[in-house]
Amino acid sequence: xxxxxxxxxxxxxxxxxxxxxxxxxxxxxxxxxxxxxxxxxxxxxxxxxxxxxxxxxxxxxxxxxxxxxxxxxxxxxxxxxxxxxxxxxxxxxxxxxxxxxxxxxxxxxxxxxxxxxxxxxxxxxxxxxxxxxxxxxxxxxxxxxxxxxxxxxxxxxxxxxxxxxxxxxxxxxxxxxxxxxxxxxxxxxxxxxxxxxxxxxxxxxxxxxxxxxxxxxxx
Amino acid sequence: xxxxxxxxxxxxxxxxxxxxxxxxxxxxxxxxxxxxxxxxxxxxxxxxxxxxxxxxxxxxxxxxxxxxxxxxxxxxxxxxxxxxxxxxxxxxxxxxxxxxxxxxxxxxxxxxxxxxxxxxxxxxxxxxxxxxxxxxxxxxxxxxxxxxxxxxxxxxxxxxxxxxxxxxxxxxxxxxxxxxxxxxxxxxxxxxxxxxxxxxxxxxxxxxxxxxxxxxxx
Numbered sequence: 001x002x003x004x005x006x007x008x009x010x011x012x013x014x015x016x017x018x019x020x021x022x023x024x025x026x027x028x029x030x031x032x033x034x035x036x037x038x039x040x041x042x043x044x045x046x047x048x049x050x051x052x053x054x055x056x057x058x059x060x061x062x063x064x065x066x067x068x069x070x071x072x073x074x075x076x077x078x079x080x081x082x083x084x085x086x087x088x089x090x091x092x093x094x095x096x097x098x099x100x101x102x103x104x105x106x107x108x109x110x111x112x113x114x115x116x117x118x119x120x121x122x123x124x125x126x127x128x129x130x131x132x133x134x135x136x137x138x139x140x141x142x143x144x145x146x147x148x149x150x151x152x153x154x155x156x157x158x159x160x161x162x163x164x165x166x167x168x169x170x171x172x173x174x175x176x177x178x179x180x181x182x183x184x185x186x187x188x189x190x191x192x193x194x195x196x197x198x199x200x201x202x203x204x205x206x207x208x209x210x211x212x213x214x215x216x217x218x219x
Numbered sequence: 220x221x222x223x224x225x226x227x228x229x230x231x232x233x234x235x236x237x238x239x240x241x242x243x244x245x246x247x248x249x250x251x252x253x254x255x256x257x258x259x260x261x262x263x264x265x266x267x268x269x270x271x272x273x274x275x276x277x278x279x280x281x282x283x284x285x286x287x288x289x290x291x292x293x294x295x296x297x298x299x300x301x302x303x304x305x306x307x308x309x310x311x312x313x314x315x316x317x318x319x320x321x322x323x324x325x326x327x328x329x330x331x332x333x334x335x336x337x338x339x340x341x342x343x344x345x346x347x348x349x350x351x352x353x354x355x356x357x358x359x360x361x362x363x364x365x366x367x368x369x370x371x372x373x374x375x376x377x378x379x380x381x382x383x384x385x386x387x388x389x390x391x392x393x394x395x396x397x398x399x400x401x402x403x404x405x406x407x408x409x410x411x412x413x414x415x416x417x418x419x420x421x422x423x424x425x426x427x428x429x430x431x432x433x434x435x436x437x
Binding site: 003006007010011013014017018020021024025027028031032034035038039041042069096097098100102104113115120121122 | 244245247248251252254255258259261262265266268269272273275276278279280281282283285300301302303304305
């Protein structure tokens, strides 16, 4: 008799559990399909430690076009330095989005578009001579030497660390040709990198410059 | 015991069954318990996974910049991701009804719509709008396209924008659903004016700029 009661209770638990499982499995299936669709569109960014910065490069099949999926933790106060200058931002809540840098070799010159958190900028390089040199090489974007953070794997770092997001350099053969034809200022403007973007905690650039001046490691 | 004289059979003694241990269960109960554990473990895993997926989806949808039409009787709009400098495009859905797309380049303040504008009727359905501001030989041209076809233009002289800077930009970085009774301001930009020799400021009064909005036609 006792066993019979136990069996009835177990069967009831199975029936109730199966009904709930059927419903939750349907919901999970729909959410998983939506999640997979969004991952295909925006890229995969698994967030492990929510207190750290996560950055992963997106695969883009266009020369001169670089993008990253990024996660910034809550209360992340950061600044960034580009060839054009820099900026800073801070957010009390976590932020996720896409960072983008795009380079175009146009008839107006070599243009670099940067969109990081909080704004975008456009920078053009060179006077007439440099512009002509770039214009005469329509395949220049395929020749750029690029070092992109998170290109091989997800990069996770502490909010107190500074990282180099992107370094883009012109091919050495072209640099040798340019050096003979432009002014020293123009040459220095595009070497060693035509664009270099670093990101780190607020004030990291000043600390690095101060450390470099004194020969000590930056804090 | 059978004897040699008669063949009466005697039943052998039956021993009572051994007492059942408290922790001894039938095979049926063991199978049922296994099924209960399996079903409820799967249910607990789903309950943990569902909120995680919902959080991730909520974080990713604004990044995807997809138009979400939650109510076919209402307007839906989202600004497309900017892939180049000053690129301003929107995916728009309009329900059945009469709507006008309006653009103004003068007397723009920080919240209202000016009385002077150019307009064109918009059909219902889904399409992409884009606005550009480009320098021409004679001044400036503001051009609005719908699915890459130019539908509105406004030409202004060089002094309309002396390249002194501006404030504002495009709205709807996240897909929104709106009532058709209120103007949908897609883009508001106001040009700065010199404050002194070294700095510029957006004036408090209405000024030159670009305003693009959708409004229900009377």
